[in-house]
Amino acid sequence: MNTLRRLRTRFRALFKKGELDLEMEEEMRAHIELRTQANIEAGMNPGEARLAALRQFGWTESIKETCREQRGTLWLEQALQDLQYGWRTLWKSPGFTAVSVLTLTLGVGANSAVFSLVNAMLLRRSPYPDVDQLVRVQKQVRYPWETRTTITDFLDASELADWRRDNQDVIQLAPYSWGEANLSGTGEAEHVDYGAIGDSFLPVLGAQPVLGRNFLPEEDRPGGAPAALLSHGLWRRRFGADPGVLGKMIRLDGSPFTVVGVLPPSFRFREHYDVCIPFFLCAKLKGFFSPMPHAVGRLRPGVSRAQAQTAFESRYDAEQEQRRQQQEKERKKDKEHVLLANFEERPEAEVRQSMLVFLGASGFVLLIACANVGNLLLSRGASRQKEFAVRLALGASRGRVVRQLLAESLLLSLLGGLGGLLLARWGCALLRPFASGPAAAVQEVSIDGRVLALTFLVVALTGVIFGLAPAMACSHPAPQAALKEGSRSVSEGRRQRRMREGLVVLEFASAMVLLIGAGLMAKSFVSLLGVNSGFRPDRVLCLTVSLSGSKYPDARSQAAYFQEIMERVRAVPGVQAVGANPSPPFSQVGMVASGIEVEGHPAPPGNQPDWMAYGIVSPDYFRALGIPVISGRAMNDQDREGAPRVVVVNESFARRHFPKENAVGQRLKMGKDFLTIVGVVGDVRPSPSDAPQPQFLLSYLQSGTPRMTLAIRTTRDPRALAGAVRARILSLDPEQAAFGVQTLEEQLQDSLAPRRATLMLFGAFSVSALLLALVGIYGVVAYSISLRTQEIGIRMALGGQRADVLRLVLGQGLWMIAGGVLLGMAGALALTRFLASQLFALSPTDPVTFTEVTLLLAGAALLACLRPALRASRVDPMTALRCE
């Protein structure tokens, strides 16, 4: 109540100033008149009475001013005055203002852009209500083949069903799983990712279909009608956002599902799902293995995570104990723990680190920008010394002068902030490529309230940081000295010069750190481009087919399908060779097998079973990708089912297992089967930055696989053949969709995209840092020369040589450069290790890069000093002495 009233009077004081002043005047006039009246009644004559009354009242104007102060808005009025005045001064020196605002725009823009990226990648939360009540269910287990326990999200389906039933009082659990399928039924077949979700999944998350309904409980049970929910994206893309889609039938891997609803556009859950089906149907759809579900849960209102965890754990312990008594097998297993984890996944360490690197880099740019503007303000303050001296002499308090200067710098930073936001908006578009990986589907890089707030904070802070020191330095309360010094400038005050030079040293150190970082990354990138991946990526088209499990259940039918489509694709004009592999280069898909023995080289007893990477390829794969066969032969079409099983190994495999002998002719034992090594092929890197691993390769004809990526070597532009190839594939079975159509070169570019973007960003930051630092050193040297023109004139008049003057000026520059380089070197040594994950085959303290950057920086800085130095050395003593 009181604050409200006060707010009202303040408001009135601010905007109805004239009215209040009039009232005050009238009141005082009335007082004086009453006093005059009283004086007259006491016997004075009217003139005397009025004079006496005025005398008694006091100095009216000063009282009025004091009264105005009581309104409590004076500071605000003064602040407005300061801002107005600041605006006028800035307007009067457009050059200074433009340079400062541009500098700050760069600094603030870099920070806002990077922060919006960090915000998207690390800070923004899931779109679900009460996320704090959501948990992920995890298990801590020890797999028999491992010595340490692992924490996993994969749960046992039947255990999960028990947990759901037993813990209903503390938590509502919902299982989910996922898979890929061929969507058909309406239009051309298409490959989709589906989520298999329990009927409680959407309620647990707090999401609702925008159209239609969620699954009914009976649909998530054996015997229920197969229902499906479409993602908003798929609904718009494939069904033209037709509301009549409800009740329509779609086919997933050939099985019919009825569309019962459409998910909201904001529904994003870790991976992106095109379609959702009831959880229990996913086992049926997958056909070949039973799902290990994940689970999310929502704590019941009022239940804390710790409470739920305790209840959950104790019931699970009892359950395990019971099983242990019933089953022999269970007794051997370690006790397992269940964990209720944070729903929001912590971003991967690598992402966090690269975000940290960006934040650091943009912070340095801002630091340099601040130092530069601070320097400009210092020089400007020095030339305005007289103005401040006059103001101080006229009775302005030092605080008032500082405040006025701060108002100016705040105005500058505000303008810079506005520019920075514009820059950041544009920068967000550039930063989008960074938002890759699992977080990408969930988040979008944009400027939201949080970014705005942070930008504002940065603006206010920078305004104060770069403004305060110069303001303090310029307003030291010795007006007479300032007036004297200003009138006949000899050399600038020692303190100010120190401060200026210190700022330049700081700029140089920051620029040096950034440049070294950029140099390291650039070198890594160049060496990555030069890496021999082990195959020829030019003119290769890739596409993937994932067969419906229900239609192609066994190895034989799968192999037959792939053999037939490869035959058909080979017939397309322009196709040279066709190969297939479920895990082609860059796919990040790898297969490993355990229990493989190399005949005659038994694993030492007691060792952990060796996991070996393997691949399944078609005979022509090596020819299609240009992978050399080093010895022996590749597999061929005769190595089919029924024929002796063969295997091809890569060089790394041969080196590791047969260091002395010839690998060809040796045998691998896989279960009961023996596989003969018929050839050794060249190593292939999984990606340019990963080293090749030992791998053995089987023929798809002898071990089928439902999913293969075709690699098609063409004689002309591979993109042009994509349509024809797809058509051939669909001609065999219209329900099996080809997806992921991309050339190998595009995939190579994509795999390098995050690195390239990081490099570009870092490069842009360090180049701006370098430019700003050069402008800084140039400005300081030029300014100090302009102050010392007279001194130089005297030196020359007394017989000083041009070279002496040059040495004098360059000496000043060299000191700053040396200081900056040393400080920067120390900073870089301390900081570049954060870049380690971004580097390839390069130490974070690579001495060559350090030297190169030092030379580059020092050279550029010397050049920047040279111009003012040369000008100084050409000073004509007569003009210099006369110029005052």
Next chain:
Amino acid sequence: MLILKVLARGPMHGFGIAERIQRLSDEVLRVGEGSLYPALYRLQDRGWIASEWGQSENNRRAKYYTLTRAGRKQLEAENEGWDRLCLAIRQIMQSA
């Protein structure tokens, strides 16, 4: 505090308050009458007194100040504090 005390007797305009204070203090506190006004504005800003325009005794427009509830409370508090201070001073004087 003096102003609050004066206003405790009823609404009054600025001139009246000045007169009253002079008379009450037997002309001991004789300061520029004008310096009363900043004090009045400050008290008003704190919400201890309120003002409105009215007619004075000789038919002039004058601004009348009245004590608000908060002002009355403040006066009581200050009275008490004042009493305590006086008491303390008296005790010191006596013991010395």
